[in-house]
Amino acid sequence: MNTITSTTFPEATGISASCIMDALREIDARGISMHSFLFCKDNCLVAEGYYAPVKKNDLHRMFSVTKSFVSIAIGFLQEEGRLSLDDSIVKFFPEYVPNTSEAHPWLLATTIRDMLSMRSCHASTTYDKFSSKTDWVKSFFTVAPTHKPGTVFHYDTSSSHTLCALVEKLTGMKMLDYLRNKVLNEIGFSKEAYCLTDGFGVSMGGSGLMATSRDLMLFALLILNNGKLNGKQYISADYIKESTSFQTATCVTGPVPSESQGYGLQFWIGEHNSIVCYGMGGQLAILLPEYNTAIVTTADTQGYQGGNQVIYDAIFCHILPELEKRQSPWTPSDEEKLAFEQFMSKLAMRPLNHNKAASEAWNNKFENVNDINTSFLTNFRPIMSSFEWTYVIKKASDAAEALDKNIINETIWDEISFEMSEPLTPSCTGKVSLKCHVFPSIVDSTVDSPVTFEFGFGALKEGTLNMTTHMGNRADEPVPVSMHYAASAEWLSENMLYIRVHLLDTSVGSIHIQAVFGESDITVFLRKQEETLFGEFSGHLYGTRQ
Structure with a gap:
């Protein structure tokens, strides 16, 4: 069933609709090309808007948000006893490392936990993303390591891709299909969602998810509620807490404040104690557990230096202060309801008008x-x-x-x-x-x-x-x-x-x-x-x- 069945006005959860409108106006004024905005508080959807011509049921490329899905799939496999986070990744891919006595010791020492926390033995993604003819998974095991694993943070998408390959190898299923059987079908994830694949048929665990904005909100609510929805505990709360807790520092390489707060297990630690599923170009699920709030955006900030930070700043400038007030719910006037409904329904991508x-x-x-x-x-x-x-x-x-x-x-x-x-x-x-x-x-x-x-x-x-x-x-x-x-x-x-x-x-x-x-x-x-x-x-x- 679809978990997002409860909808209401923001005031019914103790925040003013005006703070949401102010945030979106600021984002628009700064020239960000937004595609959607969803806001849930206390498991109620209080704001949902799509920027025409983007529509509610459109599948959107979520880019690195996919990594957080891979993390949850690994968590399920750990619960099933098929792996331990402290297992060496080489253990599961002997075809790429047939002779461990000749393998680099840093590769042999790289664990699933190291890869989840972006502390693998590689300083960058090992595969050639411009090639469909090379084996992306194999590259993780054949490219020479740069440093000892489990030490410093380096954003390595090949780690996520290889972990996705591990999920598919152990289950015999596509990563998203495995998650569908475990949780996604029951919480209402769209049937049309899918994951792009590399040239060898492996789901692109680092960037390939195609899903709706509501799909991403459903996933965000699962994480926000520590793996429990509709009264059912789908995945261990302990794993959720571990994967969304600070595991390693990112301030040395983080280019903007939102990427400098730390990293969990394929989840970012954000500003103001937030947890973030982060995708290139403004694909974001921002969780504020302290206020039982989840915010989802899709956008295109590519080419806009610091564009994602503009989205964060608008949310933290206009919406967070309202949450911090912890006001009691109230009923907005009919005029206020109509104004908010019209505002959200008229969102649209802006045509050119620079000059x-x-x-x-x-x-x-x-x-x-x-x-x-x-x-x-x-x-x-x-x-x-x-x-x-x-x-x-x-x-x-x-x-x-x-x-x-x-x-x-x-x-x-x-x-x-x-x-x-x-x-x-x-x-x-x-x-x-x-x-x-x-x-x-x-x-x-x-x-x-x-x-x-x-x-x-x-x-x-x-x-x-x-x-x-x-x-x-x-x-x-x-x-x-x-x-x-x-x-x-x-x-x-x-x-x-x-x-x-x-x-x-x-x-x-x-x-x-x-x-x-x-x-x-x-x-x-x-x-x-x-x-x-x-x-x-x-x-x-x-x-x-x-």
Whole structure:
């Protein structure tokens, strides 16, 4: 059954709805691209909002939140007597260490506990995340150790991935399926949730969970209640307490306060005595046990230095003080209820609007189209007119050299086209398309069907990105994708167009296209903010109009 059946207004749990709205307003004002926000207190859901076009039942990439799920799976295996946290990891993978007498002593000494607490013998992730052809698990045992295990904290995703492989090896099941049988099905975890896999079929225990925001809240409530929900103790309270307690210091490597408070067993110790399931880009489950509160966010903070800290700071600045008051519940007025409901229901991702003042100035300057030199309008002022222009990219000849090096990058593109309709109206939309004819055997999906993004002005326009991208820009690592996106654009000046594409799928990130139109040519800057794919959208293009 779904554990989240009790919903109410914040005031019914002793906090004001205004503190939640203030926190979300601050996050929005700081330019964070939020996707969802959920707030539970005393096991009641008091706030739930999704930033359009994100929807309640959408599966979202949770990235390193996955690690906390792996920890719980290991806890269950310990309860079943299949392992001890003090077992050496080598014990379970003899195929990778056939001769222990020749193995490095630091590898042999590495225990499951060391790996859970990010104190393995490796200073960083051992596998090549850009490769689907290498064995990620094997790399943990074959890459040379850097230091004695059980000592210093180093964030090592290969530890989490290897522990996930251990779960799947011992159970004969996918990690998430094992957790479904143990707890997730009973507490209402969505049937559609799944975990991405590496090239060898092992669930990506360090970053692969695809789940809804409610799924993450259910998991957070399980942890907040020390493994007990609906009156049933699913996992040992002692294991929950151990895994969410300080095990090692992180202040030496933590770049921001929220990552400098310490680490448990695949759970972060956060500010203000919080416990955090932490995923790249703003995927967070923030637990405040002292106030019986859990907060879940999904977002995209990639490319925003300190972006996750902005979310933490807004919560601790506006919501925490309300919790600290420990007020008795009260009934909000009908007007207050309506205002909060409308606020949460109208949450939406913001379209581009960086240069509102400049855009208005340009529009005012050229309010009378007849005042504009006809040549200037035709050649330099696309903002004032609809158009369909195609440019031949002059950089395509460099692609052969890139291919020789097995590299796929922006040099593959040899044509870019722009279409604009209904200029200077609120409903103005556009489309940008890129074509590649140079290497059809590699980027075959772009030959007959160009890579196309549709976008709105002052509004996000949704679409599906269909193309073959590449892991780590490698020509021998093609990845066909059909990915949901939402895009908007704005004119930064009379001849400079900026398009931002939000990726809302197994990839969470963004693609940025800046185009400067000349009299008969174009200069384009491409930038992607995504972990492993879409290297084709990085660099500069120059072309002339056909």
